Amino acid sequence: MKTLSTRILVILFLLGTQSCKKKIAELEYKERGTLIEYNLKGTIPESGIVPRINEFDAQDIVQNGVNYYSITYRTIYEGKQINSRGLLLVPEHVDSAYLIAYFHGTQIPINLSAFYESKYETPSNYEGQGNNFIETRNIGLAWASAGYIVFLPDYIGFGATENKEHPYLAYDELFKSNIDGLLAVKQFLAEKGITYDNRLFLSGWSQGGGASLSAHKFIQEQYASEFTVTASSSLAGPYNLRGFMDDILSRKDEELITNNIFSWGLYSLNKFSPELKRPTDQFYSYPVYDQYSAIFTPSQIPSQTFKAYFLANIIDGSDAAMNQVINRNTFSSGWNPVGKVFLHHGDADEIVYYYNATDAMEGLGNAGGDVTLYTYLGGTHLSDVGLYTQNTLNDFNALK
Structure with a gap:
């Protein structure tokens, strides 16, 4: 049996080894938004999409099989360069892109098999399963099969960056990695020879709803030369x-x-x-x-x-x-959206209260925005994913 002092020496050696590895593996400087790599993880045929969607009947939506890629890109975290990752869903045989960014809802950043495992909701971990990955399957796959290219960032704090703390509700910080992911997606599209005209649709649920609406504001203010926000559609977000x-x-x-x-x-x-x-x-x-x-x-x-x-x-x-x-970090008033804003909210939401939607409807409308509010009567925070997915698809299709 090793003595206590021997064990301490071993631990110190291992820590030193890890430290050396970190120094060796320091990232070479690259511009934010640089595409580092992408990997085709698999393909789900058209016949396999509907069985993977369990929140609503997707028969009338599904039109294409979907290729799914993990995509790694350079971003910044607390002032330092870091690589982050996301999932890119690409309909088969596509030659021009209608691009949707989908920002997922709150995940507790822990992996405890007896309690909860966030890795099974982190988009880039998706391996084509028919369980877990609720948003990836029911929202991302549905829209991709309907003909959209859908980008789902993991966020800092999940997936490849799970050793970092997540900037929860700090939307100005969260935006940095999300926009860098979108810039990397543009490089992917160029490499694949897919025509893209910079039009962008934004979407998200819960925390992701806040990410969607805040990204709408930040992109039109800071990245208008890279993307034109055609519309954002957000479900149950904490805008106010x-x-x-x-x-x-x-x-x-x-x-x-x-x-x-x-x-x-x-x-x-x-x-x-x-x-x-x-x-x-x-x-x-x-x-x-x-x-x-x-x-x-x-x-x-x-x-x-x-x-x-x-x-x-x-x-x-x-x-x-x-x-x-x-x-x-409040986005329910004080700015005029360029492009349409669609808000979706259950009026019985017990987590993100309904006034977030009504306040944003009033505040952004008064600022000159084109805002539509879908109120789901009796809807809770978890009850209206299917309606949101279908209504958003209809609205985005009308703006193509």
Whole structure:
């Protein structure tokens, strides 16, 4: 049996070895959005698409078999270059592209076989299964079989970057890897000889709904020469982050099922916003060392999760820096979308409240946007994937 000191030496050696490996494997500089590699993982024939879609009857949608690729691209994370990955779904025999970016919903970044495994919802891990990968199968495959090329980024914190913390609800940070993935997709299309005219459709569910609408704003402001946003279609997204935070704070002494989201969101906003980056003991009432301890709070009551003066300073506005970051990640008003905006929401959504959709409808409409709201009566956060997929396809088809 090895002595304790021997074991420590072995561990130190292994750590040193890993350190050397990291130094050797440092990334050569490349422009953000550079396509690093792509791999054809498989093909699902037309006859195999419908059995993989279980949220609705896709018989009338399916028209093509689908090739699925993992795609690796250069992006940036906390100011440093990193490779990230996504899934690209390409209908067979396509020679011109109608491109959809689909941003997936919230995934808890853990892999515990007895509890939950995010790897089975991470798009680039898809191997053609008929189970798990709910969004990839029911939304991505449906649209790809209908003739669209669909890009589904993993996000930083999942797949190839699962050792990094995910910028949850920090949409300005999340956008960086998503836009770099789209730039890499353009290179893929060029290499494959697929004609593409820069028109882009954006979409997403839940967290991805927020990513979709925020990307609509960021692309028209920063990447208009690369992409023209024809439309965005978002399901149950937290567009009004300001309203969500204020709502939680108004009920800070209640037990709330959204407290974990609130906690993770504040942790990420603090970590990924240059003007914040505060020690977590300045605002948490219990030890928080990483995103996992922020997600798994000891209480579902916000006032027992955060220090009283921190919450009070957000409520009364004296925490100007935190409020500025929250406002910066709110997209329900204050900008005029170029291209159409379609919002989809169940009016009984218990996770991302319905007012996110009505506030965005009003705020963006007042700014001059062309906004349509689909309200699903009695719909919850999980109930309307099929309706969203079919209605979005109809709307996008009308804009081709």
